[in-house]
Amino acid sequence: LAAEDKAKVNALLLALHDADVAALLENLSVEDRRDLVPLIRLEERPDVLAELDENVRDEVISQLSVAETAAAVASLETDDAVYVLETLDASEQRQVLASIPRLERLLLEEALSYPEDSAGRLMQRELIAVPNFWSVGETIDHLRYMHAQMPDRMPYAFHEIYVVDPGHRLEGSVSLDRLVCAAHAAPLASIMIRELRVLRTDTDQEEVAVLFRKRDLIAAPVVHDTSGRLVGVITIDDVVDVIDETYEDEIMHLGGVGADDLHRHTLATARARFTWLLVNLGTAVLASLVIGMFDATIEHMVALAVLMPIVASMGGNAGTQTLTVFVRALAMRELTTSNALRVIAKELLVGLINGGLFAVIAGGIAWLWFDSPFIAGIIGAAMIINLVVAALAGAIIPLVIERLRVDPAVASAVFVTTVTDVVGFFAFLGLASWFIR
Amino acid sequence: LAAEDKAKVNALLLALHDADVAALLENLSVEDRRDLVPLIRLEERPDVLAELDENVRDEVISQLSVAETAAAVASLETDDAVYVLETLDASEQRQVLASIPRLERLLLEEALSYPEDSAGRLMQRELIAVPNFWSVGETIDHLRYMHAQMPDRMPYAFHEIYVVDPGHRLEGSVSLDRLVCAAHAAPLASIMIRELRVLRTDTDQEEVAVLFRKRDLIAAPVVHDTSGRLVGVITIDDVVDVIDETYEDEIMHLGGVGADDLHRHTLATARARFTWLLVNLGTAVLASLVIGMFDATIEHMVALAVLMPIVASMGGNAGTQTLTVFVRALAMRELTTSNALRVIAKELLVGLINGGLFAVIAGGIAWLWFDSPFIAGIIGAAMIINLVVAALAGAIIPLVIERLRVDPAVASAVFVTTVTDVVGFFAFLGLASWFIR
Known part of the structure; x- marks a missing residue:
């Protein structure tokens, strides 16, 4: 993007669809983006603004004058205009609105008066x-x-x-x-x-x-x-955007990140992820406290320390499987009071079946490795307990969180893995220490 | 659903939209479903079939005669008919096709000749x-x-x-x-x-x-x-179905389950999840082998066994955060060769920042708990190493897997957590044993 080739860049930009110009802007570095923005003449191509990721749009709008932004917003259809306006901070929003012709401004102010994430925000006023x-x-x-x-x-x-x-x-x-x-x-x-x-x-x-x-x-x-x-x-097309956003939120929240993570600045990203990792540190310390209860047993039989992550990790994965199915079913409204009990029963049975199978497999590995039927029995029993508890936790926790009107995708995973870690370590080490005594 | 009230049920069914009848069928138990199917007269309401989940549809179709299925399929628009046909097994498909009038049959056979997941399968032939x-x-x-x-x-x-x-x-x-x-x-x-x-x-x-x-x-x-x-x-509307399916696959695969898990029978569910858990057992054993290398050190200082899951778990979570962002960006085609390096550099920096912060926090906790600046220093150093490696693994592994033309959502998570487990245990226990010697 050499600054000299303005004419060439202009011709290229004209040939691109608005959505492609937006994608191009998103993929550029901050510096290149700053150079490109003045060439696009956004007041004539307002749809580019509506297509941009929120973080990138903030940056781009900060380069435009209030009059330019107002011109762009005013020439968008009302639904897209509202979409751009609602991400501005309150004072910017007021300034931009003040520069928009009266009739259009009244429509936009009315739209912004509807609750966030409502049909009123999503609709366009232009109709026949x-x-x-x-x-x-x-x-x-x-x-x-x-x-x-x-x-x-x-x-x-x-x-x-x-x-x-x-x-x-x-x-x-x-x-x-x-x-x-x-x-x-x-x-x-x-x-x-x-x-x-x-x-x-x-x-x-x-x-x-x-x-x-x-x-x-x-x-x-x-x-x-x-x-x-x-x-x-x-x-x-607006509904497809809502569908995309909903799934995006769900996937990102299940992964412990914010929906707009990719285009966020480094420090903002680190800060947002820190919160999630801090919660996770808390649950990890809780699991460590459980292990600490049995430090004498571990000193006595160090093989327990070697094997204990297996039980916890299998429980965590089995719990995540159940959790994923339940979070999905809740999001798709496929879980009703009439079928919830049946689905939970199925999860418990699946936990019991796989718990039994992995009790045999993990027990066999432990027996071969440490030549100890005692450790094999302990890990097998702990495996069954933890996989059944994982099924129960993966099913019940999202249901309870949904009842509390919190998004199960955000909060469930950390609770489920806490339960499976704590139960996994407690069952494995607890059984061992109980039998050794 | 008492069998006597057939007239009532019929009136109710008639008042329901096809999609709602399908949802009702999905939510019933196997037995109730079997009783309800004959009342629906699916050959007159073929769209109900097209709306059903694949597992449930298999079950429902097994209750219908070939002639009934053929009548239903023939009266669907071609895209929906293909959608229903492609999930039948080969011999069922042939039987049903043979009972469909010639002109319609030729269209369907042509559609089925296009590759799976192609526009040819998705399109309807009816147009102006x-x-x-x-x-x-x-x-x-x-x-x-x-x-x-x-x-x-x-x-x-x-x-x-x-x-x-x-x-x-x-x-x-x-x-x-x-x-x-x-x-x-x-x-x-x-x-x-x-x-x-x-x-x-x-x-x-x-x-x-x-x-x-x-x-x-x-x-x-x-x-x-x-x-x-x-x-x-x-x-x-067909594209919205594709969008739904793609996201569904991604979420379920990231969670280690199949996309149609909810409506699968218990044994089929257990078998499908077993595979994923078995892979996870392999990686857990690998992590245990790393711990086993340091059993003498653990025996010497049992606090290491108490704290070691913290480092691994923080690494796993940080890796999953990066992984989620990269899998998403790949799915949305937002990662290009021009911005990949910049995004990886950002991830490394985020890993370094949060690694540093959690080194201090976890180090402080370890110091207070075990009154040992040595353990505090070790856990801090291991935390920085593991969070940087987690960022690198979470970014590079999905990119490599995508290059191998495998879906990164399916395979990435297990590799990333393997890396963070192994590196976490190795860094923490390895540093400790090196300094103790």
């Missing part, structure tokens, strides 16, 4: 609503007229039109394929679909995603939570 | 293609005529129409919103969009998902990989 007494022909004529005369009052893309009463309350929706296939004179009311479950501005975004997935929707209207008026539309 | 010399008005008239006269030759839903030349080669696509907004007399060629990147029957499904996401598509045409003829269309 027509009166309930129109026919198919009138509607198509209206669309053609709007498109030719006032194209900037049309959504950038739309898949359905909405039929409303004089109070702008939603009566039904007509997908465009139904519209183009219907007879010219047919009244809209005869082909529209009345929604049984209408999204409200305060509906949770994950619930929106569940509905889209179940019904294979590509768009859905949103009504105001109190007035019942039609205020926006959520499209599938 | 029109000649390149038609106008908007002619197209709408054609759609109205088809809809009125031969509705079963129309796709169930469509969002775009495709413009083809006389050889049925794709020239462009027209989204329905462009179609309804355009003037009656406008030629299609003037409003169609020429696709720059056209999907082929052999395009990989994950690449399809990347394209849909980047371009916010709701449908995309697929051309035959050799003839270049337009053969199908992929819609966003």
Whole structure:
């Protein structure tokens, strides 16, 4: 990216899709990014901003003037504009909003007044609503007229039109394929679909995603939570973003990192991960305390120290297996009160089966290694105990955490491995010391 | 679900959406499911089959006659029919195909001839293609005529129409919103969009998902990989299924379980998880061998046995953090040769920073606990070494595994924890024995 070749870079940028420009910016080093930003003219390509990772966007926006940012935000569709605005800090947000034309600003302020992660934040305000007494022909004529005369009052893309009463309350929706296939004179009311479950501005975004997935929707209207008026539309591309974000959160949280870790600065990353490692240090010390209870036994029989990580590690892995299945099932709402008991019973049985098998295998290894049937018996018994406890902990802990309205993906793993470490060391060393005495 | 209330159950089933019937079936016990299946009349509600989890679908299909299954499959859209067919075993598949009317059968056999996880498997054959010399008005008239006269030759839903030349080669696509907004007399060629990147029957499904996401598509045409003829269309709802499946695989594999674990039978679950636990036992024994090398040192200073899991566990967690970030970035194609080195350098720095901090904290704890500056120094040094090595392993191992064309989510975790266990025990006990000698 030599600074001289500005013309070349410009030509290249023009040929790239907005999403690719965003990906390019994300992959550059901080310095190269700083050089590239002025060349992109973001106020003319606002969608690049909406596609950027949050950390990178913060950096890019800090390079733009308030007026430039405001121009970019104002020319985005409302859903993308809200998405960019909600990550700015409060004073930046106020400054940018103040520089946006009044009508657009009011819409954005209203959107920002809906709760975070609600349908109200996700929806765009641009939609096609027509009166309930129109026919198919009138509607198509209206669309053609709007498109030719006032194209900037049309959504950038739309898949359905909405039929409303004089109070702008939603009566039904007509997908465009139904519209183009219907007879010219047919009244809209005869082909529209009345929604049984209408999204409200305060509906949770994950619930929106569940509905889209179940019904294979590509768009859905949103009504105001109190007035019942039609205020926006959520499209599938926004829902795909929600789906991506939800999975991203789950994977990253299960791995003990924040969702935006990759593009964070080094110090911010270290600080965020430190917290998780500190919690883990606490549980590791707890496990060490358990080992410390049996230091006399270990001194007496050092083979125990050699083998003890095996029991704990197998328990930890078995617990993580069960935990993963339960966290997933909870996220997909596949665990109900009617099947939870049956699934827990299955986990216990799986723990018992694999516990038994690994009791034999690990016992055999210990016997061969230390030529001691005593140690073989102890490790076998501890293995069964720990794998059954691991199954129980991996199943029950996420259920309890979900009940406490905390995300099981964040908090479960550390509790489960604490349980399997403590139980693993306690069972193995405790049984040994009890039999030796 | 009392058997007497069949009429009630029937009324209930009719009121439920296909996806909800499928969810209901999945949540029932094996026995209740067997009672419910005959009441659903799946040949009239084939979409229920397409929505079911693979294990449950196998079970349900085993209850149906070949004729019933064939009737259900034949009335599905081709993409869903292929989805159901590809999970049957080869002889079942042949039997069912033989009972399907010839035209439909040929389409399905062709679809099954495309590689697994390809666009050819994902696409539906039902689409609207029109000649390149038609106008908007002619197209709408054609759609109205088809809809009125031969509705079963129309796709169930469509969002775009495709413009083809006389050889049925794709020239462009027209989204329905462009179609309804355009003037009656406008030629299609003037409003169609020429696709720059056209999907082929052999395009990989994950690449399809990347394209849909980047371009916010709701449908995309697929051309035959050799003839270049337009053969199908992929819609966003199928892509959402691919996205779900990909994430599901990644999360489950990182957790050491198979993607369909929840609905598997107990024995099959135990067997699948056994493999993963066996690999883990191997690595645990390796770690034990390292400990065994230092048994004399441990006998001399039993505090080492008490503290040694702390170093290994912190390394394992730090390695998993880095690993998660790298597996994610690889899956999202956010790691390129241009930024990989920079991200690895960041990981090393994060490892060094947190290694230093936890050296002080763990050292302090060890000092207080055992009143020994020697042990404190050893655990501190081992902590720094292990957290830096964990960063390196967590970053490099998924990159290498990806290069070997194996899914990093499946295989990386076990290698990383092996490295951090071995290095953790070796650094801690090795340093101690070296200084004691």
